[in-house]
Amino acid sequence: MIQHETPIQESDLHPDPILEFGKWFQFARDSGLATPDGMTLATAAKDGRPSARIVLLKDFDARGFVFYTHYESRKGLELQANPWAALVFHWDPLKRQVRIEGRVQKAPRAESQQYFNLRPFESRLAAWASQQSDEIPGRQVLEDRVTELRTEYPGDEEVPVPPFWGGYRVVPDRMEFWASRPNRLHDRFCYSRAETGGWRIVRLSP
Numbered sequence: 001m002i003q004h005e006t007p008i009q010e011s012d013l014h015p016d017p018i019l020e021f022g023k024w025f026q027f028a029r030d031s032g033l034a035t036p037d038g039m040t041l042a043t044a045a046k047d048g049r050p051s052a053r054i055v056l057l058k059d060f061d062a063r064g065f066v067f068y069t070h071y072e073s074r075k076g077l078e079l080q081a082n083p084w085a086a087l088v089f090h091w092d093p094l095k096r097q098v099r100i101e102g103r104v105q106k107a108p109r110a111e112s113q114q115y116f117n118l119r120p121f122e123s124r125l126a127a128w129a130s131q132q133s134d135e136i137p138g139r140q141v142l143e144d145r146v147t148e149l150r151t152e153y154p155g156d157e158e159v160p161v162p163p164f165w166g167g168y169r170v171v172p173d174r175m176e177f178w179a180s181r182p183n184r185l186h187d188r189f190c191y192s193r194a195e196t197g198g199w200r201i202v203r204l205s206p
């Protein structure tokens with residue numbers, strides 16, 4: 001079991017970084033953090049200008065790390081133009097950080113619909129109502145749109161997933177695990193995908 005400020009040895013690491021992430025994420029969840037699934041998502045426009053924001057990790061497995069969003073938001077447009085993304089988790093009380101880099105793929109529609117159905121009714125309407133990242137003249141625009149949607153969907157019935165909304169899966173080709181150690185001599189381990197398949201693991205200077 002992972003404990004606070006436990007030194008990390010090469011021999012402690014799982015050869016698969018997604019399984020190693022699973023241990024760290026479980027530790028973060030078990031530690032009672034308010035938002036262990038909050039992660040910074042960095043994207044970059046085609047001209048190289050970066051942008052970053054927090055999104056929530058909704059799923060992860062051997063295929064990658066999934067978040068849900070509006071496909072025509074700023075991040076969505078940037079990912080359309082340049083599919084490379086980076087994720088950062090910072091679990092401050094645990095003094096740990098995980099960085100993930102890779103290309104994104106859109107999640108299959110069925111997967112997005114399945115997740116969308118789990119969201120509360122009001123959140124499903126909000127996804128329809130918000131043209132995320134667009135300028136709006138005032139909050140009333142959103143309230144009016146939700147009122148209209150309530151007429152369209154009067155009960156807590158199935159609301160279709162909006163065509164402009166869904167999941168992205170970040171398929172990692174590089175992952176880094178950072179753990180604080182005294183006197184800033186922290187532990188850092190980087191996994192990168194080897195050309196032969198599998199992962200190459202190296203220790204990085206802090």
Ligand SMILES: Cc1cc2nc3c(=O)[nH]c(=O)nc-3n(C[C@H](O)[C@H](O)[C@H](O)COP(=O)(O)O)c2cc1C
Nearest residue numbers: 038053054055056067068069070073074075076133
């Ligand atoms: C704790 C937290 C969780 C968030 N989760 C999401 C999320 O899962 N998906 C999302 O699209 N935006 C999420 N947001 C809002 C984003 O940070 C951001 O404001 C929004 O996606 C628009 O970003 P963009 O204009 O760069 O596309 C979250 C914000 C916070 C503070």
